[in-house]
Amino acid sequence: MLKQILSRLPRKALKAESGDLVRTDTGTPRSSSGSPGSRPTSAKKTSSVFPTNAVAGVEPSAAFNDVPIAEKLNLFVSKLNLCCTVFDFNDPSKNSIEKDVKRQTLIELVDFMVSGPPRFTEPVIAAMCKMCATNLFRVFPPNYRSNSLGGENDDDEPTFDPAWSHLQLVYDLLLKFVTSSCLDAKLAKKYIDHSFILRLLDLFDTEDPRERECLKTVLHRIYGKFMVHRPFIRKSMSNIFYRFVFETERNNGIAEMLEIFGSVISGFALPLKEEHKIFLWRALIPLHKPKSVGVYFQQLSYCVTQFIEKEPKLASSVIKGLLRYWPITNSQKEVMFLGELEEILEAINMVEFQKIMVPLFWRIGCCINSFHFQVAERALFLWNNDQIVNLIAHNRQVLIPVIFPALERNAQSHWNQAVLNLSLNVRRMLSEMDDELFLACHARFKEEESRLSLEAQKRKETWEQLENEASLQPVSGNTAVLVTPLATSITC
Helix, strand or coil: CHHHHHHHHHHHHHHHHHHHCHHHCCCCCCCCCCCCCCCCCCCCCCCCCCCCCCCCCCCCCCCHHHCCHHHHHHHHHHHHHHCCCCCCCCCCCCCHHHHHHHHHHHHHHHHHHHCCCCCCCHHHHHHHHHHHHHHHCCCCCHHHHCCCCCHHHCCCCCCCCCCHHHHHHHHHHHHHHHHCCCCCHHHHCCCCCHHHHHHHHHHHHCCCHHHHHHHHHHHHHHHHHCHHHHHHHHHHHHHHHHHHHHHHCCCCCHHHHHHHHHHHHCCCCCCCCHHHHHHHHHHHCHHHCCCCHHHCHHHHHHHHHHHHHHCHHHHHHHHHHHHHCCCCCCHHHHHHHHHHHHHHHHHCCHHHHHHHHHHHHHHHHHHHCCCCHHHHHHHHHHHHCHHHHHHHHHCHHHHHHHHHHHHHHHHHHCCCHHHHHHHHHHHHHHHHHCHHHHHHHHHHHHHHHHHHHHHHHHHHHHHHHHHHHHHHCCCCCCCCCCCCCCCCCCCC
C-alpha cells in the first residue's frame, strides 16, 4: 500500500509543474509516447517578458478564429493576462518586440469586443478590471503638474504620454467593455467599485488631452451603466472641485469633469433635490474664483445655465454668487463674467430679477466706467439684447438712476472712441424709454457733480492750509513731515 502511494508522488509533481506552464501548452494533453493521460515534459518557446498566469488549456498566442466558441472567453482571459505587463516607453529601443506583441494582442482584444462576444462571466470581468488597473492606474510625477495653472500657460504645448500607443487601446477596450450588452452591471459592480472609480478620477490630472478625452467618455458611460454608483461619482467629483477651489487650484481635468456634469444635470428630475442645489452653491459657483477659470469657463457656464433652465428660481442666487466672486482686477475674467451674466438674464423671470437688479446694475455701471475698453464694450453690449432691455424698461424707475451716472461719465470723458459712442447710444435709448425720468436723473447728476466738486475744492484748500502751517514749523529730530497726498478717486 505504501509503495503505491509513493509511486504516485512524482506523477503528481509533474502534473503540478505542467499546470504552472499551461500558457506554453498546445491544448490537448499528450505525452511523448502518445498515451492520453499524461502531459508533455517540454514547453513551446514563448517570450519571457510576459506573465505565466494564463487560463489552463488555452494558448494566448492563438487567434480567436482558431478556437471553438466554448473556449473564446478563456482565450480572452489569457490574452488579458498577457497584457498585464507594463513597459517603459521613455526608452523607445527597449523591449520593442515585446511592446509590439502586446499592442497586437490589445488590437485582437478590441476586435473581439466589436465582433459580439458571449456574455461575460465573473472571471472575465475580474481579468478585464485587473488588466485596465495595471495599465492605466499610475501616479504622475511632480513635473507632470508643474504647469497646470491653465490661464498663465496657454501658449505651452500639451504634454503627450509616450505610452499612448498602448493606453489608447486599453481605453478603447475598457469603453467597449463597459458599453457592451454582454456586461451585467449587477455582476460587474463588484469589480468596477468605488476604489476603481476614484482611481479613474485621479487620472483626470494627466496633462495629455487625449487621455482626458478618453477618461471623460469612459466615466460618462460608467455613470450611465451603473446607477448604484451615481451618487458616489457626483460626490467624488464634488470633492475634487472643492480641493481645486479651496486648496490647490491645480488640476488638468476640471473642464472634462464639468462636461460630464453638464450632461448629468440635463437628466436631473424635477423638482431638484437639495443635494443638487448644494452642489451648485458650494461647487459650481466657487469655481468662478480661480484665476485659471478661463480654461474651463465654457463648460462651467453651461452647467450653471442648465441648472437655471431646470429651476428658474435659482437665477437670483447664481447672480449673487457671481457678484461675490466678481474679478475686480482681472479684465479678461470680467469679460467672461459679463458673457455668462447675459445668458442668465435671458432666462431669468421678473420676480427673480427684481431681487438682485440694484446690486447687479451697480456692478454693470462699474464695468461701463472701466478703463479697459473690452470690459466697457462688453457691458454696453448688454443693451443689444432685447430681453435685457425689456427687463430694464419694466424696472426703469429703479434702474435708470443707478446706471445713468456711469453713462454720463463715459459720454463726457472716456478715452476710447468706440466706448464713448456706445455710451451715447445707450444714453439715447434710456432717454427714449422715459424722457421725463431721464431729465430728472440728468439734473440730479449735475447737482451731485457740483456737490462733489465743492467738496473736492474744500478738501484741497484744507490740505493747502495744513501744508502752509507745516512749512512754517522747523523740522527737528523725529518730527513727522506732512506731504501732499496723492489724489485718487475709486468708485468701484
